[in-house]
Amino acid sequence: MAWNVFKFCTGLKVIGSVMIVVVLAVVGVSYYAVIIFNYAPHLIKGGSEAAIALIVVILFHVLLLMLLWCYFTVIFTDPGGVPQSWWPSPIEDLENQTTPLASTVSPPSGPNVPMVAQGPLVRYCRKCSHFKPPRCHHCSVCKRCVLKMDHHCVWVVNCVGARNYKFFLLFLLYTFLETTLVTAALLPQFIVFLSDADVEVVHPGILATIFLAFVLNLAFALSVLGFLIMHISLVAGNTTTIEAYEKKVSARWRYDLGPKKNFEQVFGTWKLYWLLPMYAEEDLRKMTVLHGLDYPLRPELDS
Numbered sequence: 342m343a344w345n346v347f348k349f350c351t352g353l354k355v356i357g358s359v360m361i362v363v364v365l366a367v368v369g370v371s372y373y374a375v376i377i378f379n380y381a382p383h384l385i386k387g388g389s390e391a392a393i394a395l396i397v398v399i400l401f402h403v404l405l406l407m408l409l410w411c412y413f414t415v416i417f418t419d420p421g422g423v424p425q426s427w428w429p430s431p432i433e434d435l436e437n438q439t440t441p442l443a444s445t446v447s448p449p450s451g452p453n454v455p456m457v458a459q460g461p462l463v464r465y466c467r468k469c470s471h472f473k474p475p476r477c478h479h480c481s482v483c484k485r486c487v488l489k490m491d492h493h494c495v496w497v498v499n500c501v502g503a504r505n506y507k508f509f510l511l512f513l514l515y516t517f518l519e520t521t522l523v524t525a526a527l528l529p530q531f532i533v534f535l536s537d538a539d540v541e542v543v544h545p546g547i548l549a550t551i552f553l554a555f556v557l558n559l560a561f562a563l564s565v566l567g568f569l570i571m572h573i574s575l576v577a578g579n580t581t582t583i584e585a586y587e588k589k590v591s592a593r594w595r596y597d598l599g600p601k602k603n604f605e606q607v608f609g610t611w612k613l614y615w616l617l618p619m620y621a622e623e624d625l626r627k628m629t630v631l632h633g634l635d636y637p638l639r640p641e642l643d644s
């Protein structure tokens with residue numbers, strides 16, 4: 342297909358770091374509406390509503406902490422570039438030779454020309470002047486090749502790739518949970534504002550803030566839920582957004598190792614770390630896939 346859905350990403354660079362300010366502004370508005378205006382006063386006042394207020398206040402802060410931790414980890418983690426020293430593996434099928442590709446094949450001259458030498462497909466990026474490791478794609482916003490590139494995300498002002506994909510997914514998860522909590526926590530207040538005549542006693546600025554917080558969080562919760570569901574299905578099939586767009590639907594995906602192993606390839610094998618934006622040392626040492634250069638194939642292909 343000639344039309345490339347990812348081309349619009351080129352314009353995203355203009356938006357840049359403004360999106361971080363937007364995210365922090367939404368957090369600020371939500372914090373005021375939920376904690377300062379609504380639940381902290383209930384907590385201080387005590388009484389029957391204090392117990393619910395305590396739960397909301399604790400949950401809000403825990404989710405916010407996790408959300409911001411994941412958010413800034415995605416922003417500041419390099420998704421993975423191609424090391425200068427990287428070179429394609431030997432082409433084993435090439436007349437049963439074990440000679441490295443470096444001594445048998447020269448870089449092609451065309452743009453992104455795939456080289457098929459009776460075996461694995463080796464791709465070359467003319468913009469970066471190097472071979473591409475498997476699952477690597479050139480990002481037109483970052484102007485470099487990114488390992489296991491998923492997409493360039495305007496919200497995190499970074500590419501999402503091999504080394505920060507898990508952190509991005511956790512950011513989505515905590516954003517969904519936090520925005521759902523805020524929406525639910527503000528719903529009673531919102532209904533009162535819509536139906537009660539006493540609404541006039543509330544300052545118009547506060548009313549606008551509560552209204553804005555409710556609408557923004559509801560919109561974020563719904564859109565992030567859709568995005569989250571899409572990424573859950575991508576992780577289950579060991580596919581990136583770009584690969585899902587490119588690959589043939591009929592053929593079974595060569596990196597599909599089954600749902601459990603596919604999940605571990607993104608989240609690691611240590612359950613304790615699954616909900617944290619980090620990996621266990623042992624996983625980083627043993628799982629080459631987390632570094633973005635080597636990916637195991639389905640058993641029937643990996644022979």
Ligand SMILES: [Zn+2]
Binds near residue numbers: 469480
């Ligand atoms: Zn490139």
Ligand SMILES: [Zn+2]
Binds near residue numbers: 484492
């Ligand atoms: Zn990028």
